[in-house]
Amino acid sequence: MKNIFAIFILSAFLLVGSASSLEGGSITITILYDNYPFGEGLKTDWGFSCIIKGTEKTILFDTGTQSDILFHNVKSLNVNLKNVELVPLSHDHGDHTGGLFAFLEENNKVTVYVPVSFPDSFKQRVKDSGAKIVSVDEPIEICKNVHLTGEIAGPVNEQALILDTNKGLVIITGCAHPGIAGMVKRAKEVVKKDVYLVFGGFHLVSKSEAEVKEIIREFKELGVQKVGATHCTGDLAIGLFKKAYGENFVQMGVGRVIQIKD
DSSP, X not given: OHHHHHHXXXXXXXXXXXXXXXXXXXXXXXXXEOSSBOSTTOOXXXXXXXEEESSSSOEEEOOOSOHHHHHHHHHHTTOOXXXXXXXXXXXXXXXXXXTHHHHHHHOOOSEEEEETTSOHHHHHHHHHTTOEEEEEOSOEEEETTEEEOOOBOSSSOBOOEEEEETTEEEEEESOOTTOHHHHHHHHHHHXXXXXXXXXXXXXXXXXXXXXXXXXXXXXXXXXXXXXXXXXXXXXXXXXXXHHHHGGGBOOXXXXXXXXXXX
């Protein structure tokens, strides 16, 4: 029992240490929805959402699956959704769009960015809510130093969010259905800078150890400095990324707050 407790304390110390290099800055990213826990008093569920503050406009990236869980976590984390101005959605799956329309009932003074392949019925429903909708095909800057990759073809078409920070690029993915390494490459083509951090769902749950290690090799080759694999990445792949990146692996989960010095 003592050994288990010691391991827990050591792990907590390492996580704090790995987080410290990200803290103390003006861009703040808070994970609102994930199937992994991080903070106390928060609900986990299959899905993903995060809020980004400190950029020119406040951004809600994806909206999780169930609005009641999203709102519970929002309230517990003392997040004000009225401040959100931009809502990019990664792809057309319910675990990333499920909370949108309940959110729009609270705040429709936003612009929603969806991949161009989203159904017309979905886009019309956003319009009917009173919000503005933009269909994204090619890469686009949605506010100062914040870009979308544009729609990337895959088993499910998807887009990723790019934050252009003084540390390098921060790339956020919903599920990375088109392939996580390819999405990172696309992001580097859109904004020609080094990659500081990639986090979100990597959709590697069905990949073998050898396949994941090849993706990790590609990450290293692409110069990815820090990784926060979560959501649909899968426990095996998360463990392999954690082992490969060591102190540069950023533990994710509901309630995780990442601050990036500007």
